[in-house]
Amino acid sequence: MKKKTQIWVGALVIVAALLFLMVTSFTQSSVYYYTLDELATLDISPQQRIRVSGQLVKESVKYDPTKPLLEFTIQNSDSTYRLNVIYHDVMPDNFLKSEEVVATGYLQGTRFEADQLLIKCPSKYEPEETETAGGS
Amino acid sequence: MPQLGSLATTLAFLTAVLAFAALAWGAYRKDRSLIHLGYRALDTVFFLVLFASALLLFLLVSRDFSVRYVADYTSRDLPLLYTISAFWAGQAGSLLFWELILSIYTVLVLWLYRKHPHLPVISAIIAGVHIFFTLLLTFLTRPFDTFPFPPPDGAGLNPLLQDPAMALHPPTLYLGYVGFTIPFAFAMAALILRKADAEWIRRTRVWTIISWLFLTTGIVLGGQWAYIELGWGGYWAWDPVENAAFLPWLTATAFLHSVMIQQAKGMLKTWNIALIALTFFFTIFGTFLTRSGVVQSVHAFAESNLGTYFLVFLGIVVIFSVYLILTRSHLLKSEASFEGILAKETSFLVNNILFLGLAFATFWGTIFPILSEAVTGNKVTVGPPFFNQVNAPIFLGVIILMGICPLIAWRRSSPGKLGRNLLVPGIVGLISFAAFFLQTHRFGVSLAYASSVFVIASILYDFAIEAKVRRSFHPEEPVPQAIWHLMRARSRKYGGYLVHLGVVIMAIGIVASNAFKQETTVKLEPGEQAEFAGFVLRYKGIEFQHEPGKVIASGTLEVQPSDHGSPSSVPLWVLRPAKVFYRTADQPHTEVDIRRIGVDDLYTILAGYQTGSDKENFATFKFLYMPGVNLIWWGFYVIIIGGLFALFGKGKPRKRKTRRATS
Structure with missing residues (x-):
């Protein structure tokens, strides 16, 4: 279970980073x-x-x-x-x-x-x- | 005669409806004779569509201008190759072409999987797709509509479409697009029949890989066409229609990777079904974007009412897939769980997140103008900067991941072991980063180059280790032979690595040609010369050449390296960028001339000219220097070779739950 939580946290961190990248680029280039x-x-x-x-x-x-x-x-x-x-x-x-x-x-x-x-x-x-x- | 074509498409529509009804009802009632009727109906659809296609081709080649489609896209002096390619140059013809490919695939499926227990349901789903496309051909975009009084000559094919890459680009793209219908149908049939194992993935692997290869080919050919024909030295502009082809490619790539986990470990079942459904959705969505005129695009067909029909069909696809996945979710439980963070499974998971991130960002940027207008009334567009800023770092992540992948074991890898594996490729990567950075002083570019070197190093390192292991068992084999045996024995793995290698080569080309592109615009009188990118280009004058249907005005340029020889010495090359005046077009078409120098290109454009007396005699040229651009095409060839090797090699897939040591 602990491994699974680690995987989830890792995945969420990557997803959050991607979203941050999208939002910042978006406001700059719309x-x-x-x-x-x-x-x-x-x-x-x-x-x-x-x-x-x-x-x-x-x-x-x-x-x-x-x-x-x-x-x-x-x-x-x-x-x-x-x-x-x-x-x-x-x-x-x-x-x-x-x-x-x-x-x-x-x-x-x-x-x-x-x-x-x-x-x-x-x-x-x-x-x-x-x-x-x-x-x- | 064209009436026979209309009759054939109408009959094809009715037969497709019959096939769907017979197969769905027959599968539900387990009625063999109904199912059989459905199969024969699908065969009939194939013959009707084949007939209609052959007829359209005949009408095109015989230049029967009483048919509107023929008159719109051909003319008497159009060369035969482009007369044939006019089949898929227009709206109605390209939809017929789509339906033709689907029909061919359908009879292949009926024959290849004739003993497959799911076939009735699979073919019912495919018949549903047939209904949609034959409906469009029968009622909305009719390829066989005629004029009461035929015009004496046709309007001719747009000069931009008269290019070999453009003749091939739509068919390859469609072969890819349509191919994903088959794995989609298998996946949905497995859900309907509550058989949620990896059988559908194994059986459709060949379709998935071939479709992916065709889609890749289509996208690259499109870029090559843009590069050669559009005359601005670019090959990709994040145009909505380019994105439309890119979206299913991204989800299909994610799918290709994540199915390996399901096959090896029985995990990610829901995910894989969702990915193939998403890929199928995007193939239809891409067609919708092109046909409906909802987005401003360079490629768009005229606005038409087709959009509504596509939206309805897309809605049906979404409801159908989501309903099946939700009602069958209890069957899709994982058979294993992640055993460690540092395992190959995790790297595949990250790969999937990155690819879906790319797909999401690309999708969002593509549809945002529509969304913002619907919600706020203001249309807000995002241009290439958005896509580049978001997608470039994600791609960098993908590349680094490709380097880590060969070094990390299945199930569980200890930090120490991974560290030892990483040591050599990692150091190579770091050294190359330092070298690139000292030379270019550009952080992003050096990072991209160094990551690519890291991938190449890690793949070679894996080869070296495995070859060494093999040679300890077979000391008599010379190294090349050992590597060949190794590749043959594990063709899936090494085919995949070859594809990675191709992607990296391509990435280097893309980075180099964007980061170090040079361009200039010059006005030259005959005899004058310009220095550009280490070359001297001397303008000699305009030459006119008369050919059937067109006049070519080419500006002759003599080129030689600037550090080499006196002005009077023999030129190294002669380049002839031109303006072509087609009889059927009221404006000249720009024909660039490109000289390949190693992996770079010297790209010349004739922007304009005047041939009056003295002061009025000059030409304006645009010169571009594109470093590394040929690596993009070379990388593509490596990808295709790798894909075919993985597909047709002898290697068996990794069996479930085997340990690395025993494989």
């Missing part, structure tokens, strides 16, 4: 996810890392491959709120085909500095991914 409508009503500090999604305004896409620098605008579903996004990296393949863009980064005044983009394509199984050094 990122709030907003839609553009929500973003309009909130006051977000430039230091807070957030994730934002919106529809891509296709005419707004500007890409300078020499830097490389990608600039575009996303808008909410009824086009009442727009946000300019800049991304200092190579334009992802299929970016122009995407309808919805999910950007992760920091809100700097009226524009959004993204370090990670996720693209959602319409109606098909289409894996898309882009990561930068800052993203992982």
Whole structure:
């Protein structure tokens, strides 16, 4: 019986350590996810890392491959709120085909500095991914 | 003709319902003729699904664009290999492919275990799974839907999916996923029939190991595909769908280890049943994540109403398994108890806690966005940093445990004995830690490297001791022959050690390529050169190449070591990262060029180019240097060899209650 208790105590100690690890990492790395409508009503500090999604305004896409620098605008579903996004990296393949863009980064005044983009394509199984050094 | 396909899937659904009813009722009433009817119904499901699959393949290859699925995923100029792989490139086709694998497995089970007394119940459970997938194919995602007016050409397969690794990644993953249905069905049948010994574990060992190997292969191929095709030099991003494949892998790995305790000591019975049920749950959950659109993922299919059906099915799986485990708990009593803290059993227990910890953290991070939105209204996501911070230390624990495992005895080990065994590998580990730390000045990295060296040392040490013992009985055998005989005689043990060795090799590759990755972005005019990671890369210009359905624009780079030769000397290699313009895609696809240097990779990306006059003639490149990245793939080969060796070797499992000395 004593052996069994020892085993249990040992197991609980490991489980507690794992939970502690999870909780601390979680509070450090959680990122709030907003839609553009929500973003309009909130006051977000430039230091807070957030994730934002919106529809891509296709005419707004500007890409300078020499830097490389990608600039575009996303808008909410009824086009009442727009946000300019800049991304200092190579334009992802299929970016122009995407309808919805999910950007992760920091809100700097009226524009959004993204370090990670996720693209959602319409109606098909289409894996898309882009990561930068800052993203992982 | 496509109507025949729809007819086949509908009939398959009805036959699966018939099979389930006949088998369940027949098993309950012990009615042999009903049971027989059920078996034949399952055979019929197999033939119907085989027919439907062959038909879809035929429609794809003959490019019958009146079928929506064919028009959506192929085009006239798509190469044959990718036309075939379009079978599993889309939602409806991949579900049919899943059902096809399940059907093949089902007839294999019916034949291999034809004399098994539990077969009626086992096959009834499998028939239940068939009902779910044929239902989806018949009513929700129908692969044989047609257009009234066929388009002249198809939309083509996404260029990203036109890669050999991607053609193979889904089938291997599915072979693994679906395979866990079989041990799950055996476990549940054993519970239903109140036969709670380790028989189901022994009989399904081959399924468990093969499924695990396929799942491992699928995950590694997915990483390899991402590395080659997505063009950012990464192979794993903790994306929800990657996690979806990783979750059953983690629980299955825990299961592979904990069943050894049940077989050796008759302990952890409830635990093992719960683990296999959890693994099966995660295979369906993974499919649910991919198909339902509930999480933001790079791989996700479009949002669809499939999610509800998957949730209902997952609910049934949970209620069914939990009910059986709870009502049968009195049968699942341990036959022995832990005899000592310092015993192999304990190390397996810790292994299981760590693997479930990995699974829990990964699961939690994956579903947290959904949970937080449901509870607080705010969607909170956690990115790769969370998974890395939590899982990296746990993995380190797993690796250290792999090093201790060979040195610790079953039942009971005295601190002194363990200490003596630990001495040599432990010292090797400590010395290597000091060496790595002096060189890199990075604590975590050195710890990971040193733990890996510790594992290798402890496995070699075990080999040395056992070979010495064998040679004292057979002095005439030379050492290599003695080792070979040893491995053959204990193929399960040494197969397992080979897998551990592969994992460690992989771990070194993962740590090195993350910790010491270098990258840079440069803009070069023709004739200009850049220095990077000890190499000089000279840009020569853009070359265009016309091929059927696509134009390739490649930026030619001449590479040589920077400390070697004059600028005019012959280049060591020529690399051609490119942009490929597919006729069916409105944006170019980036094709990277990778040069392997030992275990490292020089990874080049053509980010953009202009070919105007003078000032407008330039290209932008991204260069990455990935140290040790090839160790990941090499480690994987070792894992597969080890797994197959454990499976097909001649060694017998350790008999219950034998002492180490007699084995």
